[in-house]
Amino acid sequence: MSIPAALTYVYAVTQPTGSLQQALPTLHGIGGTPLRLLSPTAGTASDATGVALAFVVGDVPERDFNETALKNHFEELEWLEYVARTHHDVVQAVAAHAPVIPLRMATVYQDDHRAGQALTTQRHAFAQRIDQLRARTEYGIKIYLTPSAAPDADPPDADGPGQPTSPGKAYLRARRVQHHTREAVYQQAQHAARTIESIAARHTTQRVRHAPQRGALTGTQENVLNDAYLIPDDQADQFRTAIADAARDFPDLRIEVTGPWAPYSFATPPPDPHGPPGPHHGTDARQPPP
Known part of the structure; x- marks a missing residue:
C-alpha cells in the first residue's frame, strides 16, 4: 500500500x-499528527544577532492541502472551523513555552x-520581530452597546395635557426618544x-484596530470597538485591572477584555516605507518560497 503524499x-x-x-x-x-521543530536549511540555527529560530511544523495530506483542495475546503465551514481551531490550539500551546x-x-x-529555505530566507526579519514580541502578550478590548432601555419617563404630550396623541405622532415621538438615547450611548x-486608549498608552505603544464584529458573534449587542494591544507580561494584571475599573464608569456599555492570546495581530510589523518588506507568511504549496 502506497503512503499518501504529505505536505x-x-x-x-x-x-x-x-x-x-x-x-x-x-x-x-x-489530523493528530506529531509536531516537530524545523531549523533553517543553511546550517545555522541563528541569525547574526544570535537568535535561534525554528518553524513549528507537522505533516498534512497533500490531497487536502494542495491549492485546488484548499479552495474547495474554504467553502466547507466544518472543515474550516476544525483547521482554524487546531491551528490556534497549537500556536497557543507553543506560546505557553516560548x-x-x-x-x-x-x-x-x-x-x-x-519550508527550511523559507525560514532561512526570512530569518533576519523573523528574528527582529520575535525579539519585539518577547515577554509580551496580546489582549483584546471590545466595546458593546447593550440593548437600549426604555426611557424612565414619557416626554410631554405634544397635543397638550389630556389630549389623545395620534398613532403617527406617538410613533414619531418614540423614534425621537430612541434616537436621543442612542446618540447618548454612542x-x-x-x-x-x-x-481605554489612555490606559493602554501607559502600558504599550502597539495597537491594532480591527473592524467591529457583526452577526452571530455579537448577538443583540452592537460591537463598536474591537482593538488589540500588545502588553508586556509583567504589566498584564495592572492593565486588566485598570480596564475593569474604568468599565464601571460606563453602565450603558459592555467593555470586554479578551486574552491572553498569542500575538496574532502583531505577527507582521507595521509597514516601514523606508525599510525592507516584512516576513512573508505563506506560499503556494507547489512553489518554492520567495
Whole structure:
C-alpha cells in the first residue's frame, strides 16, 4: 500500500526553549499528527544577532492541502472551523513555552526542505520581530452597546395635557426618544474608547484596530470597538485591572477584555516605507518560497 503524499504545514515561528522541547512530544496538530521543530536549511540555527529560530511544523495530506483542495475546503465551514481551531490550539500551546510568531492558517510547503529555505530566507526579519514580541502578550478590548432601555419617563404630550396623541405622532415621538438615547450611548462609547486608549498608552505603544464584529458573534449587542494591544507580561494584571475599573464608569456599555492570546495581530510589523518588506507568511504549496 502506497503512503499518501504529505505536505509540510507551518504553524508558527518560535525560538526553541528547553520547556518547549520538553512539551513538544505531547502536542499534536491537524489530523493528530506529531509536531516537530524545523531549523533553517543553511546550517545555522541563528541569525547574526544570535537568535535561534525554528518553524513549528507537522505533516498534512497533500490531497487536502494542495491549492485546488484548499479552495474547495474554504467553502466547507466544518472543515474550516476544525483547521482554524487546531491551528490556534497549537500556536497557543507553543506560546505557553516560548516566544512565538503565529503564521497564517494553511501555510504549507512541498516538504521540509522548502519550508527550511523559507525560514532561512526570512530569518533576519523573523528574528527582529520575535525579539519585539518577547515577554509580551496580546489582549483584546471590545466595546458593546447593550440593548437600549426604555426611557424612565414619557416626554410631554405634544397635543397638550389630556389630549389623545395620534398613532403617527406617538410613533414619531418614540423614534425621537430612541434616537436621543442612542446618540447618548454612542457618545458614551466614544468617551470609553478614549479612556481605554489612555490606559493602554501607559502600558504599550502597539495597537491594532480591527473592524467591529457583526452577526452571530455579537448577538443583540452592537460591537463598536474591537482593538488589540500588545502588553508586556509583567504589566498584564495592572492593565486588566485598570480596564475593569474604568468599565464601571460606563453602565450603558459592555467593555470586554479578551486574552491572553498569542500575538496574532502583531505577527507582521507595521509597514516601514523606508525599510525592507516584512516576513512573508505563506506560499503556494507547489512553489518554492520567495
